Amino acid sequence: MLAAAKSGASVARLPGEASDADGPNDAAAADAPPPRSYAPEEQRCGLIAIVGKPNVGKSTLMNALVGQKISITSRKAQTTRHRITGIRTREETQFVFVDTPGFQTKHSTALNKSLNKTVMGAIGDVDLILFVVEAGSFTLADAKVLSLFKPGIPTLLIANKLDRVHRRGEIAPWLRDMQERHPFAEFVPMSAKKRDDIQRLLGICAPYLPQQPWFYGADELTDRSEKFLASETVREKLFRFTGDELPYTSTVVIDKFEEEPSAQHGRFMRIAATIVVERDGHKAMVIGAGGERLKMISTEARQELEKLLNAKVFLEVWVKVRSGWADDAARVKSFGYE
Numbered sequence: 661m662l663a664a665a666k667s668g669a670s671v672a673r674l675p676g677e678a679s680d681a682d683g684p685n686d687a688a689a690a691d692a693p694p695p696r697s698y699a700p701e702e703q704r705c706g707l708i709a710i711v712g713k714p715n716v717g718k719s720t721l722m723n724a725l726v727g728q729k730i731s732i733t734s735r736k737a738q739t740t741r742h743r744i745t746g747i748r749t750r751e752e753t754q755f756v757f758v759d760t761p762g763f764q765t766k767h768s769t770a771l772n773k774s775l776n777k778t779v780m781g782a783i784g785d786v787d788l789i790l791f792v793v794e795a796g797s798f799t800l801a802d803a804k805v806l807s808l809f810k811p812g813i814p815t816l817l818i819a820n821k822l823d824r825v826h827r828r829g830e831i832a833p834w835l836r837d838m839q840e841r842h843p844f845a846e847f848v849p850m851s852a853k854k855r856d857d858i859q860r861l862l863g864i865c866a867p868y869l870p871q872q873p874w875f876y877g878a879d880e881l882t883d884r885s886e887k888f889l890a891s892e893t894v895r896e897k898l899f900r901f902t903g904d905e906l907p908y909t910s911t912v913v914i915d916k917f918e919e920e921p922s923a924q925h926g927r928f929m930r931i932a933a934t935i936v937v938e939r940d941g942h943k944a945m946v947i948g949a950g951g952e953r954l955k956m957i958s959t960e961a962r963q964e965l966e967k968l969l970n971a972k973v974f975l976e977v978w979v980k981v982r983s984g985w986a987d988d989a990a991r992v993k994s995f996g997y998e
């Protein structure tokens with residue numbers, strides 16, 4: 661469970677608490693030995709960008725590395741829209757992961773331009789890049805992402821979803837081929853859903869980070885605010901319950917995020933969210949017959965937020981039509997995109 665810091669501040673884990681990551685394979689600190697303190701001159705800390713085309717498993721990897729769900733995931737491509745920082749402190753090393761939106765190569769809308777700018781910003785100034793692809797596959801979209809990397813930043817090839825590769829013998833020739841494409845520092849065939857692979861990857865990343873004092877507290881998980889995590893949680897449920905029917909240009913805006921005094925509950929949060937869609941037809945799709953679908957979206961989002969914020973949550977969700985917002989640069993900005 662997460663401890664919520666003061667309103668608007670970053671989110672941190674309570675010392676000694678087990679994590680609650682997406683799925684059973686999280687690499688949480690739950691089984692780690694009791695932390696000892698490290699003097700600043702003993703500490704190691706650095707930025708690691710997680711980059712790749714849409715849907716290769718970047719957010720799943722980030723959540724597993726952090727040991728807590730920070731970045732939303734879904735089977736639908738292009739779920740991640742923002743640069744999201746996830747923090748993991750293990751022994752003397754603090755890993756600061758930057759999850760990025762999948763680099764968009766197909767459509768050139770204002771939204772996609774903004775997403776690509778986010779990716780470019782994230783990889784410009786890091787100590788290590790994790791370039792994520794699906795094990796055994798390398799498409800034109802992967803090649804386009806790889807072509808953006810500046811020389812000089814060590815890059816690991818993360819061959820993810822290895823559990824889906826049935827003929828393991830085919831991986832060795834594929835890895836040799838990948839070696840010729842780019843001077844990768846290391847090759848890591850793995851599955852973001854396997855706990856041991858995540859632990860191994862943390863060990864591989866650590867030596868690439870410089871010796872310098874940690875940027876964040878040892879128990880911090882992300883630099884994103886609770887309000888931001890609330891909008892992402894509603895957006896995740898929206899995509900989960902609408903599947904491929906709803907265009908990915910739908911978004912969520914948080915209109916109200918307030919803590920209220922409560923005699924009954926330790927913490928009580930009142931949250932109002934608006935789902936913004938492009939057409940009346942999409943609005944009907946989100947609401948569903950008799951309002952059923954919207955109800956499921958709000959209920960699941962509320963339940964997850966109660967765990968995330970460690971609070972009783974009252975959540976209202978509205979749906980509004982704003983046609984053409986994803987093509988309108990000013991609107992894209994007003995909805996919180998960089």
Ligand SMILES: Nc1nc2c(ncn2[C@@H]2O[C@H](COP(=O)(O)OP(=O)(O)OP(=O)(O)O)[C@@H](O)[C@H]2O)c(=O)[nH]1
Pocket residue numbers: 712713714715716717718719720721732733734735736737738739740741760761762763820821822823824850851852853854
């Ligand atoms: N079998 C298997 N599935 C995985 C693995 N890693 C991720 N997935 C699945 O792949 C899908 C996409 O994962 P995400 O983490 O949302 O991918 P992403 O790269 O962040 O996607 P974008 O937000 O579109 O950039 C989800 O259904 C994940 O459950 C893995 O190691 N094995």
